[in-house]
Amino acid sequence: MQKMPTPLREQLAEFSASQQVPFFVYDLDGLSKHIASLASDEIKLWFAVKANPLSRVIQTLDKQGMNFDVASTGELEQVLAQGIGSDRILNTGPAKSRQQLSHFLQRGVNTFVVESVNQLALLNELSQSHNKRPQVLLRVQLRFEQGDDNPLGGNSLTPFGLGAQEWSEICLADYPEVDVVGLHIFQWGNMLDADKLISLWQAMIAPLTALAQALDFELKVLDLGGGLGIPYHESEQQLLWPYLAGALSEIKRQAKVNELWLELGRFAVGEYGYYVSEVIDRKTNYEQELLVLQGGINHLLRPAITDQPFPVSLLRDSAESAQSFHIHGPLCTSLDKLGELPLPKDVSVGDQLVFAQCGAYGFTEAMPFFLCHELPAEVVFSQGRFEVVRQAQPASSYLC
Ligand SMILES: Cc1ncc(COP(=O)(O)O)c(C=O)c1O
Structure with a gap:
């Protein structure tokens, strides 16, 4: 587990004596270096704003070129308020009301992860009335043999996306106002076993490419969500980013996609x-x-x-x-x-x-x-x- 940097440790006691406790303190110098170390030509990184929506955290990630995954109007407005363009924002989340989707389209957001057939139909309808053609990723829930339960659902039934069977029953021609470019999948949070994470990602390729074929669209983008863990106990090992990034490049090649995306929360700022x-x-x-x-x-x-x-x-x-x-x-x-x-x-x-x-x-x-x-x-x-x-x-x- 990472140790608190010495300059911060040395000054914290003195600062804290003059400050009303309790408080949170964020090491933006360390955060900035960490995000810079994640940069990769192969993987597009989005920050899952729900992990920490503090303005200064968003600004620090922005300076390092990160994009932003927002799941509510509040998160959207917080990111826009930091001067970040709507072209660097994507919208995820299982509850997207008519009002929220309209607001996102009005504010210029052009990338949506769609989690149900109703959401797809609603976005299609609103895109027409707003004269927009947003890019869309369908969120998929799969079942795995090696799976277990997890706050993000693991193998259990969740409101996040739909099974491949359920998605395969729609006809994309019914939704001409949106451009379906990819698939999104994310079912396990706080994973610390790199090989297990990689094998789960690898196991997703065949069912996801089969779904894209069944729906007859070109799978240009694969978004694997978040789930990269950090140690909470000294016995736990840190994930090694270069190792994961190498495996992700291979997954990108195997899935034959133009873009591989991750939405990092905990691993970015935790x-x-x-x-x-x-x-x-x-x-x-x-x-x-x-x-x-x-x-x-x-x-x-x-x-x-x-x-x-x-x-x-x-x-x-x-x-x-x-x-x-x-x-x-x-x-x-x-x-x-x-x-x-x-x-x-x-x-x-x-x-x-x-x-x-x-x-x-x-x-x-x-x-x-x-x-x-x-x-x-x-x-x-x-x-x-x-x-x-x-x-x-x-x-x-x-x-x-
Ligand atoms: C859609 C989505 N993407 C990304 C994340 C970030 O996950 P993590 O903190 O595991 O990186 C979450 C967290 O709940 C999420 O719901």
Whole structure:
């Protein structure tokens, strides 16, 4: 697992002493270098904005030439507000209302991943009335022998796209106002086993090319979505991008497509965010050590959904050996637990803890309103300096 860069580590304790906690901090210098290292002539990269829609994150990715996958009007407007052209935006998502699709067409978006026959018919109808001919990818759900369950569906039934059989029953000539150029598929999230990921991708080629043939269109674009994981535990290995990129080039050749696309969320930004929270209480109960923090799943929901904690460390130095602590947040539910994790024995009330790997699915995935606590601040670390881009907000800012 990647370590927090030394300049950030050294300055964070001092910054955090002057800053109201909890807050998220994003290392934009590290993020920028990481995205630059992913550039490839063979693969077109889109950023799945749902992973982190912060303006400064989007601007950083924009500077590195990334394109943007948006799944709501809110995400679309946030990307456009950063000065990004609509030709670098694509729209995914299972719920595309008439109002939303009209808005996207009006705003100049020309690439849509279509997830149902109704969506296709609606987009066809609206394209005619807007005098547009957008390019479309049909989202496909396949079943695999080696599959298992996963938040993105894995082998189970989900609202994301349709099976190859279901798609093969349509006639593309019925949708002349859209240009069907490709297929989209994405069923497994947070994969860390590169060979398994590659073998899943490879297994998709035959059924997808067969579907394009059955529908009688030229498969120009294959979009494999996201799903590239990051380690949340030190025993887990990082994915090696050059290895994956090499396999993807081969898949592109085998599928005979002009363009291979990925929509990266977690793998793009996950390792470049941290969440800092303060210890409000420490107690021993039934011979177990418990910490209660100022912020928990109201700011970082993922551990409650996946039962997988974010790695944690004590912000100040300590020479004490580590022991296990049950780490809870402030909500009145036992679900509000950030994990059972090792920390130095002398951790005490007033100490600050830093959770790593929080750059994706953090601030906007949480449930911040329950119990009316504060919304956390968001801070960026750029060119060696901290900048608060959003101050913490009291409950009065959202209650009425
Ligand atoms: C359509 C789509 N593309 C891309 C992503 C990003 O996935 P990941 O964070 O696994 O890269 C998601 C995440 O849910 C998604 O729904």
